[in-house]
Amino acid sequence: MRRRRFLKHTLFASAAMLGAPAIGAKRKPHVVVVGGGFGGAIAAKYLRMYSRGQIEVTLIEQHKQFVSCPMSNLVLVGLKEIAYCTQQYDRLADRWGVRILNQRAEKIQGASSRLILADASEISYDRLVVSPGIDLQWDAIEGMDHPNAKDVAIDAWQSGADSVRLRDQIQALEPGGVVAICIPLAPYRCPSAPYERASLIAWYLKKHKPGATVHVYDANQDITTERDLYQRFWQEHYKNVLFYHPENTLVAVDIEQRKLHFEFEDAAADVLNILPPMRAGRIAIDAGLATSNDKWCEVDFLNFESVAQQNIHILGDSIQIAPLMPKSGHMAAQHGRTCAYAICDSLLNKNTSLSPVYANTCFSFVSESHAMHVASVHHYSEENKTMESVKGAGGVSTTPSPEEAPLAVAWADAIWADMFQ
Amino acid sequence: MKLISLLLFFQINTGLSQSAPIDSAQFLSGACISCHTLDKAATSAIPSLVGRSSESILSDMLDYASGKRAGLLMPQIAKGYSREQMEAIANYFSSLDPS
Numbered sequence: 001m002r003r004r005r006f007l008k009h010t011l012f013a014s015a016a017m018l019g020a021p022a023i024g025a026k027r028k029p030h031v032v033v034v035g036g037g038f039g040g041a042i043a044a045k046y047l048r049m050y051s052r053g054q055i056e057v058t059l060i061e062q063h064k065q066f067v068s069c070p071m072s073n074l075v076l077v078g079l080k081e082i083a084y085c086t087q088q089y090d091r092l093a094d095r096w097g098v099r100i101l102n103q104r105a106e107k108i109q110g111a112s113s114r115l116i117l118a119d120a121s122e123i124s125y126d127r128l129v130v131s132p133g134i135d136l137q138w139d140a141i142e143g144m145d146h147p148n149a150k151d152v153a154i155d156a157w158q159s160g161a162d163s164v165r166l167r168d169q170i171q172a173l174e175p176g177g178v179v180a181i182c183i184p185l186a187p188y189r190c191p192s193a194p195y196e197r198a199s200l201i202a203w204y205l206k207k208h209k210p211g212a213t214v215h216v217y218d219a220n221q222d223i224t225t226e227r228d229l230y231q232r233f234w235q236e237h238y239k240n241v242l243f244y245h246p247e248n249t250l251v252a253v254d255i256e257q258r259k260l261h262f263e264f265e266d267a268a269a270d271v272l273n274i275l276p277p278m279r280a281g282r283i284a285i286d287a288g289l290a291t292s293n294d295k296w297c298e299v300d301f302l303n304f305e306s307v308a309q310q311n312i313h314i315l316g317d318s319i320q321i322a323p324l325m326p327k328s329g330h331m332a333a334q335h336g337r338t339c340a341y342a343i344c345d346s347l348l349n350k351n352t353s354l355s356p357v358y359a360n361t362c363f364s365f366v367s368e369s370h371a372m373h374v375a376s377v378h379h380y381s382e383e384n385k386t387m388e389s390v391k392g393a394g395g396v397s398t399t400p401s402p403e404e405a406p407l408a409v410a411w412a413d414a415i416w417a418d419m420f421q
Numbered sequence: 422m423k424l425i426s427l428l429l430f431f432q433i434n435t436g437l438s439q440s441a442p443i444d445s446a447q448f449l450s451g452a453c454i455s456c457h458t459l460d461k462a463a464t465s466a467i468p469s470l471v472g473r474s475s476e477s478i479l480s481d482m483l484d485y486a487s488g489k490r491a492g493l494l495m496p497q498i499a500k501g502y503s504r505e506q507m508e509a510i511a512n513y514f515s516s517l518d519p520s
Contacts, residue, residue: 046451330455337451352445357506359452359498375494377501393501397493404493406466413465414458421460 028056029347032115032125034105034283036061036089038329039316040131041419042336048096050344057097058123060115061089062104066420067160069190070329071412073197075163076156076170077204079368085160091420105132108287110309127343129304130289130297131315131336132281133158134189134327140277142252142261152255153272157189169271170201176211180260180269182250183218184277187296189317189327191225192374194218194275196364199233202242203367213241215269217248217262225326226364226374226396233366233400250274280318289314296320301380301387302354303342304335313339322387325378326360333415334358356380358387363408371404372397446513449506453514461519472519478511 033044036059044059066087074080092098104118108128115123136155138144144153154169156162170179179201183194198216205212223230223244234242252261253274260267260274279285279295289297289306297314299306301322304313316332325331338356345352358378365371376394378387397404453470461471470478484490485499486507502510 050448333455334452337448341448354445354448357449357452357502359455359501361456361494361498373494375497377498379501390501393497393499395497401493407493410458410465410467411456413463414467415455417458417460417463418454 028054029126030056030058030124031127031129031343031347032123033057033059033129033131034115035131035133035281035316036063036066036092036100037131037133037316037332038415038419039332039336039339040129041066041089041092042333043129043131043315043340044098045092045096045419046337046340047343048098050340051348053097054348055344056099058099058101058125059089059092060101060103060105060117060123062102062118063159064089064102068329068412068416069157069160069193070415071408072156072160072163073193073200074365075160076167076197077200078167078171079200079365082161082164085163087416087420089420095421105283108283108289108312110287110312113311125311126347127311127313129313129315129336129339129343130281130284130287130318131332132283132318134278134317135280135282135285136275137277137279141250141274143254144274144276146255149253149255152258153253153274155273155275157275166271166273170204173205173209173212173270175209177209177271178212178269179205179214179271179273180267181214181216181273182248182260182275183216183220184275185219185249186224187321187327188275188278190329190362191326192362192364195223195226195230196366197273198242198244199230199238199364199366202234202238206238206241213243215243215245215267217245217250217260217267219249220246222246225362226372229372229396229400230366233370237367250276278317280314284314284318287312290318292320301356301385302338303346304339305342313343315339322378324376324389325358325387326362326374326376328360328362330360330362330411330415331358333418334360354380356387361411363404363411365405365408366400369402369405370400371408372400373404373407446509450510450513453510459517470514471517473514475508475511475515478514479507482507482511 033040044057047057068085072085089100093100106118107116154166156166201214248262280290280297291298291308297318298320306312315335317327361375363373374396377390381388456467457470461469482499485495
């Protein structure tokens with residue numbers, strides 16, 4: 001272990017020296033980014049871009065490839081292959097000089113500005129950016145401790161790669177089979193995605209599995225976003241295929257019998273797509289960064305610094321959102337860009353004022369050919385110290401349409417390019 | 422010594438040497454490129470804004486915001502920006518080299 005740690009530090013030292021401006025020059029500031037999703041990858045790239053190489057950036061990401069959750073619902077129903085959603089982290093290293101460590105971050109030691117990795121090695125930082133996504137709270141559902149639970153009930157909500165396993169389950173359905181999707185109380189990652197998933201599965205079942213149905217059990221009182229658009233499309237196209245059950249909170253599951261127990265009723269299904277309650281990623285929780293109800297991390301929206309700990313910044317789905325700010329990949333990317341700008345400003349003493357503006361668009365497919373969107377624009381309010389959505393801006397599609405499907409594809413291509421090119 | 426280290430820096434970081442310096446217009450325009458790719462050569466249903474004239478970007482934004490021009494998305498987005506912000510964005514994209 002010691003030898004390996006020594007080797008790693010030696011490699012780091014030589015890598016750092018390669019980019020050093022001159023022998024004996026002042027050490028460049030070092031920012032460590034935990035998690036290479038939409039927030040973390042953008043933060044890592046833009047730290048290098050905005051600083052013009054004057055900040056060293058290390059990205060800690062346990063996977064060698066990025067597999068996007070946005071667009072992965074298309075994989076579930078065979079409209080796209082998983083390769084379509086996959087990008088290579090190497091490109092951040094080659095093009096932008098981000099050092100990438102394919103490891104899991106284990107623990108944050110804020111007092112000594114160190115991060116402990118899964119192999120027990122340590123990395124010190126001047127600033128830490130934590131972008132760990134979400135933690136799925138499986139212990140909130142009785143029966144999910146069954147040894148086969150994770151093979152039977154596949155969430156496909158954290159890693160797009162799980163979409164392949166869930167796709168195989170859906171494709172193996174017998175005619176007349178039943179798919180159940182269980183949605184937790186908001187806030188959860190990606191508000192529209194469970195309803196997009198239900199729509200696409202309904203499209204697939206109608207086309208390929210006569211008599212099969214998809215049942216949506218929603219812990220919320222109603223569809224949480226684009227309600228009228230979903231209701232209308234489901235009524236017109238999936239009347240005997242998709243069934244929506246509001247105010248149904250999943251409390252227990254029988255993995256062997258494939259039975260779901262809600263607060264007021266029970267149900268059975270062949271495919272169990274359970275989305276449990278969610279909270280900030282585990283490493284943020286363990287570090288005491290989840291200051292809002294022990295679930296979400298409160299931040300300063302001008303630099304995404306934790307309200308609990310100096311020099312630690314949190315991005316993306318883990319944060320306590322501002323009003324009407326969705327937990328989306330698109331929004332996380334804008335957190336990452338703002339955070340990168342603010343850290344450069346601070347570490348390189350630029351002293352510019354920052355007034356962030358975010359534009360967010362979430363596209364959803366409701367069938368093979370039709371898509372729709374919800375959009376919003378958010379400005380920073382000096383008065384209220386938070387991001388506020390601009391009144392009169394934003395909105396939803398008039399109706400799902402074939403014209404929006406290529407826009408959704410263009411969005412994905414552009415944001416993946418923004419992350420990795 | 423300085424020249425040698427500078428050359429070394431640009432050899433190692435060819436991507437970085439092409440980027441514009443940190444400025445507020447580049448930061449503000451960051452929100453646009455999640456949809457409008459910087460890759461001028463890419464085939465996309467959402468057009469790249471790289472190298473377009475600042476006048477045409479600004480007039481499109483103003484027309485979307487006022488309702489003069491229809492669209493699936495941009496009327497909703499453009500209404501969230503002030504004229505000053507639109508001008509900064511238009512100038513930024515027009516300053517980028519399309520080649």
